C-alpha cells in the first residue's frame with residue numbers, strides 16, 4: 001500500500017458481511033466506512049470522496065446499479081466494485097458500462113477481496129496521477145495563454161509596427177501597428193505572409209531565410225506605401241536566433257517616417273533654391289571681373305568703372321540675400337534671442353516710415369496712419385516686429401506707383417491686434433498671391449523688372465507671424481493695389 005491509507009466505502013444490507021468486510025479491511029490498512037443501504041451509501045459518497053467502493057447489487061431500498069451511478073456522478077474517479085451472489089452476464093455488462101471497475105461474486109474469500117481491492121487501488125492511483133498531470137497541463141496552458149495576452153497588449157501599445165515570421169516565412173506574431181501600416185485587415189498566425197508584404201521587405205526577409213549561415217545584421221528599407229509620399233515607412237528586419245545560434249525567424253519593425261521624409265524633401269529643395277539664387281549674381285560678378293582682367297579685351301576706364309559698379313551692386317544684393325537667409329535659419333533653429341516687452345506698434349510703424357523717407361520721396365508716395373487707440377500696444381520682440389513691418393512697408397513702396405499712397409490702419413479685433421497696410425501699387429493676380437510667401441518667389445513681369453529684391457522678405461514675414469501664432473491675409477488685384485492684414489495675438493501664447 002502507498003503511504004496514505006485507501007478509503008473504502010462498503011454498501012451492503014447484509015449486516016454480517018458488511019461489518020466483517022469493514023473489520024477485515026481495517027486490519028489490512030484500509031480506512032473503511034459502511035452503509036447499511038443504498039440511500040446511506042449515496043449520502044456518504046456525497047460527503048466524502050472514497051478511493052474505492054464495494055456496492056452490493058441487490059438491496060431492499062435502492063438498487064446497487066443506482067448507487068453506482070450516484071457515486072460515479074459525484075466522484076467519477078472512485079473505483080467501484082459490484083458485489084453480488086446473483087451474478088449475471090447482463091448486470092455485469094451494465095455495471096461496467098456504468099463505470100464499475102470490476103465485479104466481485106459473493107461469497108468471496110478475504111484473499112479474493114483484498115486482491116481485487118489492491119488492483120483497484122492501483123488503478124485509482126493511476127487515475128489520480130493522470131488527473132494531476134491533466135490539471136497541471138491545463139494550468140500551464142492557461143499561464144501561456146495569459147503570457148501571450150500580456151505580450152500582445154505590450155506589442156499593441158508600441159506605435160511602431162512589428163511582425164515576426166519563422167524561417168519558413170509563416171507569421172508567428174504581429175501587432176496592430178503592423179496591420180495599420182501595411183493596411184492588412186485579416187491575417188492569422190501561420191499565414192505565409194511573405195507573399196503579401198511589400199516586395200522590398202520580403203526581399204530582405206528572404207535574404208535571411210535563404211542564407212546558409214546566420215546573418216547577425218539588421219537591414220532597413222524605405223517603402224512608399226501610399227503614393228505622393230503620403231505614407232512612407234522604414235522597415236528594419238533583424239534575425240531572431242535559436243539558442244543553438246541558428247535562425248529561428250525574422251522580426252520586422254515598421255516606423256512611419258512620412259514627416260521626416262517630407263521635411264528632408266523641403267530642406268533639399270530649399271538648399272538647391274539657395275544655391276541657384278547665389279549662383280546667378282556670382283556668375284555675373286565673375287563675368288565682369290574676367291573681362292576687366294583679360295588683357296586681350298580692350299575696356300575703357302569708364303566701362304571698367306561701370307562693370308565694377310555693377311559687380312558692387314550685385315554683391316551688395318548678395319549680402320542682403322545672405323542676411324535674409326541667416327535670419328530665416330536663425331528663426332528655424334529658434335536661435336534668435338527674443339526680448340519680449342510691451343511695444344507701441346504705431347511708434348514702430350512711424351519709425352519705419354521715417355526710415356523709408358528717401359524712397360517715399362523719390363516716388364512721391366504719401367503715407368497715412370490711423371490708429372484705433374489704445375489699440376497699439378502689444379507684447380513682442382521689437383527687432384522681429386520691426387523686421388516684419390519693414391518688409392511689408394518697403395514692398396508697399398517698391399511695388400507702388402509714382403504719386404501713389406499707403407494707408408496704415410491699426411485696430412483691435414477679438415484677441416488680435418490687426419495692422420492693415422494698403423497700397424495703390426501694381427497689385428497681383430490670384431496665382432501670384434498664392435505663391436507670395438514662398439522663399440525666393442518674385443513676380444516676374446514688365447512692372448517688376450526694374451525692382452530689386454531677394455524674394456525672401458515675405459518668407460521671413462510669414463515665419464515671424466507664425467512664431468507669434470498670428471496670421472496674415474492678402475487682398476489684391478492686378479493694377480488695383482494690395483492690402484496686407486497682419487493679425488498678432490494680444491495675449492502671447494508662446
Ligand code: ADP
Pocket residue numbers: 391395396399423425426427428436441442443444448452453454455456457458459481482
Ligand atoms: P522681394 O525681395 O522680391 O520684394 P518679397 O518676399 O518681399 O520679395 O515679395 C515677394 C514678391 O511678392 C515680390 O517680388 C513681388 O512680386 C510681390 N509683392 C510683394 N509685396 C507686394 C505688393 N505690396 N504689391 C505687389 N506685389 C508685391
